[in-house]
Amino acid sequence: MKFRYFAFLFATFLLLKVTAQSNSKEVLFSVDGEPVYTSEFLRVYNKNLDLVQDESQKDVDEYLKLFTNYKLKLKEAKALGLNEKPSYLRELSNYKKQLANSFMKDTKVTDALVEEAYERISYDVNASHILIKLSEDASPEDTLAAYNQIMKLRERAKNEGFEKVRDEVHNGQTIYGEKLGYFSGFKMVYKFENVAFKTKVGEISQPFRTRFGYHILNVLDKRKSRGERTVAHIMLLNNKSDSLAEKPEVRIQELYKKLNQGEDFESLAKQFSEDRNSAPRGGMLSPFSGGQISVQEFEDVAFGLENIGDISKPFKTNYGWHIIKLYDKKPIPEFKDIKPELVEKVKRDDRSKLIDEALVNKLKKYYNIDDKQLALGYFESILNDDYFNNTWQLPNDFTSEKPLIKIGNKQLSYRDFGDYLLKTQRNPIPKGSYQSIISNKYQLFLNDYLIAYHEDNLEDENEDFAHIVAEYRDGLLLFELMESTIWNAAKTDSIGIQEYYNNHKSNYVLPKRIEAVVASSAKQKTLKKVTKLLEQNMALDQIKKLVNGNDKIDVVFTQGILEENHQSIPKEFEFKKGLSKIYHHNNSYVLIQVKDIFPESQKTFEEAKGSIISDYQTFKEENWLKQLSEKYPVVINQEVLKNVKSQIKNQ
Numbered sequence: 001m002k003f004r005y006f007a008f009l010f011a012t013f014l015l016l017k018v019t020a021q022s023n024s025k026e027v028l029f030s031v032d033g034e035p036v037y038t039s040e041f042l043r044v045y046n047k048n049l050d051l052v053q054d055e056s057q058k059d060v061d062e063y064l065k066l067f068t069n070y071k072l073k074l075k076e077a078k079a080l081g082l083n084e085k086p087s088y089l090r091e092l093s094n095y096k097k098q099l100a101n102s103f104m105k106d107t108k109v110t111d112a113l114v115e116e117a118y119e120r121i122s123y124d125v126n127a128s129h130i131l132i133k134l135s136e137d138a139s140p141e142d143t144l145a146a147y148n149q150i151m152k153l154r155e156r157a158k159n160e161g162f163e164k165v166r167d168e169v170h171n172g173q174t175i176y177g178e179k180l181g182y183f184s185g186f187k188m189v190y191k192f193e194n195v196a197f198k199t200k201v202g203e204i205s206q207p208f209r210t211r212f213g214y215h216i217l218n219v220l221d222k223r224k225s226r227g228e229r230t231v232a233h234i235m236l237l238n239n240k241s242d243s244l245a246e247k248p249e250v251r252i253q254e255l256y257k258k259l260n261q262g263e264d265f266e267s268l269a270k271q272f273s274e275d276r277n278s279a280p281r282g283g284m285l286s287p288f289s290g291g292q293i294s295v296q297e298f299e300d301v302a303f304g305l306e307n308i309g310d311i312s313k314p315f316k317t318n319y320g321w322h323i324i325k326l327y328d329k330k331p332i333p334e335f336k337d338i339k340p341e342l343v344e345k346v347k348r349d350d351r352s353k354l355i356d357e358a359l360v361n362k363l364k365k366y367y368n369i370d371d372k373q374l375a376l377g378y379f380e381s382i383l384n385d386d387y388f389n390n391t392w393q394l395p396n397d398f399t400s401e402k403p404l405i406k407i408g409n410k411q412l413s414y415r416d417f418g419d420y421l422l423k424t425q426r427n428p429i430p431k432g433s434y435q436s437i438i439s440n441k442y443q444l445f446l447n448d449y450l451i452a453y454h455e456d457n458l459e460d461e462n463e464d465f466a467h468i469v470a471e472y473r474d475g476l477l478l479f480e481l482m483e484s485t486i487w488n489a490a491k492t493d494s495i496g497i498q499e500y501y502n503n504h505k506s507n508y509v510l511p512k513r514i515e516a517v518v519a520s521s522a523k524q525k526t527l528k529k530v531t532k533l534l535e536q537n538m539a540l541d542q543i544k545k546l547v548n549g550n551d552k553i554d555v556v557f558t559q560g561i562l563e564e565n566h567q568s569i570p571k572e573f574e575f576k577k578g579l580s581k582i583y584h585h586n587n588s589y590v591l592i593q594v595k596d597i598f599p600e601s602q603k604t605f606e607e608a609k610g611s612i613i614s615d616y617q618t619f620k621e622e623n624w625l626k627q628l629s630e631k632y633p634v635v636i637n638q639e640v641l642k643n644v645k646s647q648i649k650n651q
Helices: 002-013 038-051 060-079 086-103 107-121 140-160 162-169 190-198 248-260 265-272 296-304 335-348 352-366 376-382 385-389 414-424 434-456 463-492 494-503 524-535 540-547 609-631 638-649
Strands: 027-031 034-037 123-133 175-183 208-210 213-224 228-237 320-330 403-407 410-413 513-521 555-563 583-585 588-598 634-636
Touching: 027 038, 027 060, 027 638, 034 038, 034 060, 038 060, 038 638, 060 463, 060 609, 060 634, 060 638, 086 463, 107 123, 107 335, 107 352, 123 140, 123 162, 123 190, 140 162, 140 213, 162 175, 162 213, 190 208, 190 213, 228 248, 228 265, 228 296, 248 265, 248 320, 248 555, 265 555, 296 320, 335 352, 352 434, 376 414, 376 434, 403 414, 403 434, 410 414, 410 434, 414 434, 463 609, 494 609, 513 524, 524 540, 524 555, 524 588, 540 555
Parallel strands: none
Antiparallel strands: 027 034, 027 634, 123 175, 123 213, 208 213, 228 320, 403 410, 513 555, 513 588, 583 588
């Protein structure tokens, strides 16, 4: 919960890119005598400029007000000692560790892998494979046997046909033969993906090993990925609470018939779609690619539409019933647009091992570490076969204090590596020469200490990292303060909340509503016929049969309790019982039969409780800020502020 609220409230302080606009140490303002510099304000202002939704916050004076309030809260948080809470320190430490991962990678290697990944996701490969299952720690004998077996299967596949051999040898236990279908980048382990994309269509790969065992694969086809779709939809929700309302599966079929009769998709979406976000735009959704839509049925139907303007048949998802119209289809996005997403995928993938290797090599150079370590001979001399049984101990005359290697300002001794050998002997390893064991262990030991030292000193060695940590440190502290001072307090202050409601009842009212039947048609003449039938008090089901016969839908009826701003009600509609005149609305015509009118009414405390608590929190925070500004006087350097405004204006 903490991360969710924190991300919502302070997203503008948590971007991973910092653009410092000034190195000036001019004091822009002070909080109780503590200076805040121009450089910090300009950095944060410019960084967040494009993220601000409220145009007023782009005004320097308004943004400065927000920024001074932010600093006032931080001052109070520190005065209360919230920055010393164990939970705060623990969460900050976890975040620093996560963030450090983004800064401790070799960017050249990462960029190369990201470019390769983009090429891979731009294509789909269709392949089959045969796997000889083999554990990662298999003995040399078992490894050789598996390799020889896969080589024989490759020869058979070349002579007899891959599919034939694959089907014959598959037993689902030690040998697997599978049709994999089409896949693109990131769908398989990296070693497998590499071979699949480098093998030509129609060819059988050389044997290769992954963590699962030895494989050969046959590439059947390669094709361009299907890219991106832009669609609009009409959606009717499943969870109808109004018992008078028509079933969505019936309504969606009516709308589909109207579309087949040539009626405008956008107009129908505006009138009847219950997706409140897209309905005002005629049902239009933002473009999406494969995997971006959480509802698989929706994605499958969208990508199944081939031609611009195609309309799907009605179909059901967990959210309701839909009809989709295809407006645009595009190939894979441009590299620059998808690069950030690919960077994150590469870091989570097997590819990250290559990045880790590059990082270690870079750190060795940065800290001037020599790969040659003369001390390893000493450790080889004290090792014995007890190491393979987890019973090995350092000798009594072990030279523990002797210097081993220095990383930056940290001196490591023989004791450090000796302890590492003791600790890691618990990890089972096959028997080998003492020289190879010590060499491998030393590389792992050195890698661990290099990365740990670099991470511990990252704030001193990387300015961007230091800025982000500082902003998160303050933002997290502010969360702790707001939670304890405003949010939790406001929720539990039942007397204050009730009093606030009593003083602001006019803010919590139910709007005017009607119980009505709304008839909508593209033809005014048809609605005149409906008017006459309703005047005769004919049942609605009977009217539908008369005006929508022979599989043709001329009129769509909406009935139930409707608010005055309902999408089917024209703005100029006169609220009175009985039949209305025919209105032209949303490129169609509507007729409304009002059965009852419910005037605007006061919401009870329970009905409005959620909104009341939210408003009360805002009210409480505003008063609290006034108290803080009195407790910690804010003094703004007007001359410096004038220069800041000038600098921003000229950017």
